[in-house]
Amino acid sequence: MADGSGTRETAGTAETTGGRSRQDAMADAELRRRIGSSGTVDVRLDTGQDPAGAGPARRWDGLAGALVSGDPRVDHRLPYSVLGGPGTGKTSLLVDTVVNFLDSGGTADEVMVVAPSKEAAAALRDQITDVLRARDTYATTGTMVRSVHSWAFVYLRAVAQEDQTGRTAQPRLMTGAEHDLQIRTLLRGHAEDGTGQWPADIRPALPLVGFARQLRDLLLRAAERGVGAADLSELGARHHEPMWSAAGDFLREYGQIQALSATNNLNASELLHTTLAMLDDHPEVFDRHRGKIRLVLVDDAHNLDPASGRFISRFMVPGVRSLVAGDPDQCVFHFRGADETFLTGVAAVEDRRIVLSRSHRLPGDLVRAVNVLESRLPAHPTRVMLRDGGPDGPEGPEGPDGPDDGRAALAVRRSPSRTADTLTVTDEIRRAHVIDGVAWDDIAVIVRSTADIPVLRRALLSHGVPVKVDPTSVVLADQPLVRVILLALDALVRPLGGPEMQQLIESPIGGADPVMLRRVERAVAPVLTGTGMRAMDAVTAIVTGQATAEERERWTARFGPREHQVVERVSRVIEAGRAALEQKTSTSPVEAVLWAVWQAADLSTSLQVQALRGGTLGSQADRDLDAVMSLFDLAGDVVERTPTATLETFLEDVRSQELPTGGRDRRGVRPDAVEILPAHAAAGQEWDVVVVAGVQEDSWPAGPTVGGLFGQQELVDLVDRGIPPEIPVSRAAAALSEERRLFLLAVSRARLRTLVTAVDAAGDDTSVPSRFLDEIGGVAAADAAGSDAAADAETAAEAAEAAETTVAPALPRVLALEPLIAELRDVVCDENRAGHERDAAAHNLARLAEAGVYGADPDQWWGVAPPSTTGPAVAPPRGGAAPAVRISPTTLETLDDGCDTVAFLRGLTGGASTEAMKVGILIHAVAEGFATGLDYDDARDIVAAAVPYLVDGPAWTAAPLAESCLTAVDRLHTWILEREGLGRTVEVERTLERTIGTTDGGLPIVLAGRTDRVETDADGRTTVVDFKTGRTAKTKKEAAESRQLAAYQLLVDGEPGMTPDGAMLVYPRRETSTVTVLQQAAMGPDELEEFRALAVDAAARVTGPVFQATAEDCESSDYACLCPACRAGEQVI
Known part of the structure; x- marks a missing residue:
């Protein structure tokens, strides 16, 4: 009951009767006429430009049009829900609502747009900005779009600033890596001192990283549900769960330490509950700020946790225009505490429900695939089955279904090996870019987990594909350039060992390769004869300034200009850092030392040039620069948190962080590179071409997540559903549904084409394609059988089960220069090939050589040039001695x-x-x-x-x-x-x-x-x-x-x-x-x-230069790969 009168729904359209004035009834009739008889909203792109010149304008009909335009006759005593599958325009509806509100005289300070994460907020903010950018008369200093945690932080900080008692400290939001580090530090103290209330049989596990991760997960789930330290201990005692009781004691001690530090550090889960409690304690402050809000919009509400829903509900009061958009079938963050309850609660009011069923992103094959997957999920009343976008659907460069190359919008490819699977992915991406003209940044590779990223990244880079990897997928200390900078900082506080100095010299800071480093060592070695000192130890002493002036002169006497340059580059960096460290300041020297080292390294300009050039080197340079910026951000955070922090403390903090953490994104444009990302990170994003790689049965679907040592899932079941932990609960079906939703999300990100790959190795039980491939594999067959866009989901599913998918060749040919040249060279050099084939290959190689392609000219081939010498292979003489x-x-x-x-x-x-x-x-x-x-x-x-x-x-x-x-x-x-x-x-x-x-x-x-x-x-x-x-x-x-x-x-x-x-x-x-x-x-x-x-x-x-290859028992030799008599070295060149 929206207003105390009778309500009913006609084809999804809200219709209200009785208990109102004649004027209101006439207004409702007019609104119903505008809405039309169908509650399924029709959205069209107007091919003309909008008045502001911002591009094609969207036209919304029905109730959606009334909400977007701000029709005064719409009742806003309760919020409205916007339901729809992938690409149906949920976000677009919110964007147009904001733009119309501002065009009608509203201000940014009156708008509250909520996204579940900072990445989603940034994407939504960009969409709104793209529309507003063309309006010369519009400007704002306010921020309309934030993540739910950012909004909570804004109001928590406002309360802290207005607290006249001074008892409320300014809040500070911790990163996940920092929270993980604090927990591990406290656990390490428990292990060393024998403190804490942990069971005796558990104590040996206290220092382990996995133990800390599970404890942190339990504390986060408890915080999301408002379960404090006392509550957790009491639940543990009541249900005979000693790990809960011990975790409650740990949480109490953790809170006491935070209180003693006089800081208000909060993790994301604690932030929302702290904010809600603070708003309850200071209602006058909250009411004053809430009174300014006239428009509340929530995107992807299915990914919000219960605390987020309660926080947002505080602002959706009668009179405030409120829209909540989402799709319960795309909720894939249950493991982080997400719950679609907030969305389904709002959508339960049927006459305030907007249904968007036509997908304007997905081609027909993908629409049917999504419907097949949704039909296998548990039923719920708010599900919306997709309709094909048809003529108004997505239009690529060559038409509504993308490039007219005969390829389907959805393809499933099974490969006989992991290598073939990787090459299949690489070839698909290169063909999309080279043949179809799709930009690199409009292509993405989605994998199940971050562990699958490195192999694909190496393969793509080796074939000339620029790659972007989200920094949250890699621990900061593991980033290559960061690791080297940390090593240079180490040299300021402790002596470096030989292998560490070797790594520093061969890094971008030193600029040497292994051959050059060997030349440096050989130049030093003769001078050290009889001293017992190793060459690398002498090089280390030279670089770090530990060598005396006389030793430095004597040890470098045989150096050439290049050797001097390598040593001086590393030495200059260390000296700059040492000078900054020795400066007397009242604050921490961390930032000054880090800046001095980075400036002396002189890498910023070269990396910037490489990044702007693009390509594979450009994508790596872009990644390196992002990593360095994140390192500076972390240094600033450490100094802000501990103004007296030492350099040793900073190094320990960086290396102790075991969780990846995202930096502050300052880039104004997206890098022109293919993004490789885990499936969860793809939520809310879209590209022209998407490859979903490595869909195997052992990883997708993954097995059900158990509660672990701490019974995290049992705690969630108890608090959310009232199921005691002693009652066994099967989670297999729920886990399978979660994995199917995640797969649905992955295959619904492409505007033009989606390729799904898997390894199907004969005789290998560990490489089994996922069952999900069989579910979607027959959508093309269903189309060929005559099923139209509104085909029944069961029919599509049956067709999927009967269909077959493409099997990739043993080693697919990749559309790239390197494999092309290799194949042409193989044909030219193969005397068993037909003459016309060898002639054609030679002709093509000549054309490539004339175009300057490296490797096409025979003069550049190994094994073709004559030997560099026919004399004996004799080592260079030492110390001026005669050759011997x-x-x-x-x-x-x-x-x-x-x-x-x-x-x-x-x-x-x-x-x-x-x-x-x-x-x-x-x-x-x-x-x-x-x-x-x-x-x-x-x-x-x-x-x-x-x-x-x-x-x-x-x-x-x-x-x-x-x-x-x-x-x-x-x-x-x-x-x-x-x-x-x-x-x-x-x-x-x-x-x-x-x-x-x-x-x-x-x-x-x-x-x-x-x-x-x-x-x-x-x-x-x-x-x-x-x-x-x-x-x-x-x-x-x-x-x-x-x-x-x-x-x-x-x-x-x-x-x-x-x-x-x-x-x-x-x-x-x-x-x-x-x-x-x-x-x-x-x-x-x-x-x-x-x-x-x-x-x-x-x-x-042994002086050669020709050696006899003997087929002895030497397969285990270190040099077998260089010997043609061994299997490993049958083909050396």
């Missing part, structure tokens, strides 16, 4: 295994840094320490502390590795003590070197190696000991014939005062009770001469 071929005992051992290539490459690179190699370095260091006086207990402590940093696998593997290493230390210590009893002179890590011959070209061959341990008795008889830290050992025969041990004996033979007395391999880590020792007998003069000749021949094998 240098081999090591290890190289000779590798050659004995049969692979010349591995021996050569390992001599250059040293091999990959594996866990086994790192363990070996640690054990060798302990052995050296024992020989030079290292205490046994100290050695064990060092090993126990170092092992956790050596593991490459899961953290739990550190414990068994530590046990194995400590056992090796024990055995090694016992063995070395026994050897010391022999009375021999011991040397460790001694370098032995000897010229053993010359090559055919006259180059000397130098055998050189560093021994682990050399023992010499009083007669000069010398034994070489080589420690092996592997778990497996050679056989006695293999050790007796070992080329490595023989090489050591040959080196000893060349030392004055030494005679070879054999060599041994010592294994301290084998699964035996003692150290395993394998001997090689002393070699006589004839044996040594025979081995010297063998070593000279081996040296010729």
Whole structure:
């Protein structure tokens, strides 16, 4: 009952009779005539320009037209609802209502437009601004459009400002990342101090990030429902839920800490309840502000939580024009507390309901797909089935259904692999841009979760597609440029390690690549010979200013201009930051230091130029600039919150934030790039072309969300529905409906075309396409069968079940230059292809080369140019010495295994840094320490502390590795003590070197190696000991014939005062009770001469420049990918 009189609805049109004057009845009759007999609103685009020149004007009929125009005969004692599916014009109706209100003399201060999020508010604000921009006579200083939290903050701040008692502190809204950090910090204190009321079996989980996330989720759900600390504890005690009681105690302590900090920090959930309570306590302030509001409009009301609905309802009083728009079938934020109850409550009044059923965005196929999905959702009285837009529907460049290329507006593509799926997405986007002329920023890729974004982003960028990723999808500290800037700031407060300095030099700040960094290290290394100092340590000292002037001059003596430039760039940044840090100020130096570092890096201009040029590099530059701006925003927030914050505190704050957070968007235009975003972020947005990628059964639909450790969902059921937690509730159906609504939202974002992709790998049970693909797969078949726009949803669904969709080829061809050139080159070089095909490919390559396309000219192909040299591959001479071929005992051992290539490459690179190699370095260091006086207990402590940093696998593997290493230390210590009893002179890590011959070209061959341990008795008889830290050992025969041990004996033979007395391999880590020792007998003069000749021949094998590829057991080699004899290297070029 709207006014106490009888009401009825005729075809959705409000009709009121009885209890009113004759004049009112005549007015109602006129209004009914204008509304027409159908309550389904008809909206048309007027092809003429509106009076203000703002573009095509929309014309609304019926009740919608009366509300938009502000007809005085419309009763505004209760709010009106606007219901409609995707693209039916709900937002447009609100925009036109605002514009007409302002044209009629209203002001922005009298308008309250509410959106569920700041992103939705920004989009709605832009739409209104686009219309008002053409009106020269209109200007305003007010903000009409805000998110619901922004409106709540406005009124909460107004109350705080007008509070004469001074007891109300100015509110401050926290980000989700900051709230998460505060919770984790307090939990860490509970874990360390043993405080808090947590159950004993739960305490080990307190420091874990997942525990803090679940606790935060519970607190947010409680705050959204007005459940405070005492209420939560009481509910836990009443229903025997100890985690609720403990969370209530935690919330009480959290509130006490906030009170002690003298700040009024609020998260989004607390903000609304705090505002409502404050407005109740200060009704005079609220009434004064509410009295100014004459128009209240709410968009996407289905995404509001109950507290938001109560807040907005405060403004929808009799006499205020109020419209609430939404679609319950698009509510996809239940996990954040959203509830369509507010919308359905307003829409329950039937004579105040406006129904928009014609979609002006979606082509016919997509309209039918949406109806199919909606027909499978739980029924509700406010559902609106879509009608096809028809001739007045969306018009693309080539007509109402988009480009006339024979492609359907909705396509489903199944690929046999994830790679093929990624290429399918890439090809669709490139064809839409290149062939159909769709702008990059009018294309979007929607995925189920942020975890799916990186792979697609890399694929698109590699094919020349500029990409935009919402910053809220990536943690700020994980942004590449931010990570580098934080590293530069680290250099101001602590010494950087070698790997960290390497990362800084190879970053945009240093501007070096790995080759240039290697040149820097090689220039420094000869000067450090005999000092025991690593080249990277010297470079670090130069860059950070720790080197003296004399050391800097000596270490950089071999630098060229480019090497000097790289080092100076990083050094300049660190010096600028240090100078800013040393300035004495009364406030935090964080912002000043950050600005000094950024300015000295001199990246802003280059990034700005790249961003403005667009393309793939432009999209990355745009992303980097956004990340840096967010970092500055965070620095400002930290200083504002804690004026005395130190640089160390700021760095810890940034790195401690585990949740992505959006920055302040200052851009006036959208970047010209394809956006990749998770499905939830697509709410309220639209593009010309949309690809919904990776729709798999295991992720879409995802399984039902359980209450977790804290029973969050059980708390929601108890508070919202009165279901006690002890009653089992199945959430499978609700979860499936939520996932179907999310999929519906994703496929209804495109104006021209939507492509849905999935992986359907034969024989792979983990790659199953989603059931949703079968539901929408037959809409085209339904159309071919003759179903019209008003087809029954059941008919469409049956057709969907019977239809088949397209299966993509094994590896789709992508419409891009790189794969095109690759295919043409493959045809040209394939002698088995037909002659005319090779001629055509060569002709096309020539045309591309003439156009300047890189890679089309054969001169640019790898493997086509002649070798750069036919001489021996000899390392550059060191310290001015003459060129020589240098081999090591290890190289000779590798050659004995049969692979010349591995021996050569390992001599250059040293091999990959594996866990086994790192363990070996640690054990060798302990052995050296024992020989030079290292205490046994100290050695064990060092090993126990170092092992956790050596593991490459899961953290739990550190414990068994530590046990194995400590056992090796024990055995090694016992063995070395026994050897010391022999009375021999011991040397460790001694370098032995000897010229053993010359090559055919006259180059000397130098055998050189560093021994682990050399023992010499009083007669000069010398034994070489080589420690092996592997778990497996050679056989006695293999050790007796070992080329490595023989090489050591040959080196000893060349030392004055030494005679070879054999060599041994010592294994301290084998699964035996003692150290395993394998001997090689002393070699006589004839044996040594025979081995010297063998070593000279081996040296010729490792100087190349041509190496024999041998099909040995080397598939696990670090260099298998470079060897054509291995599967991994069958095609090197």
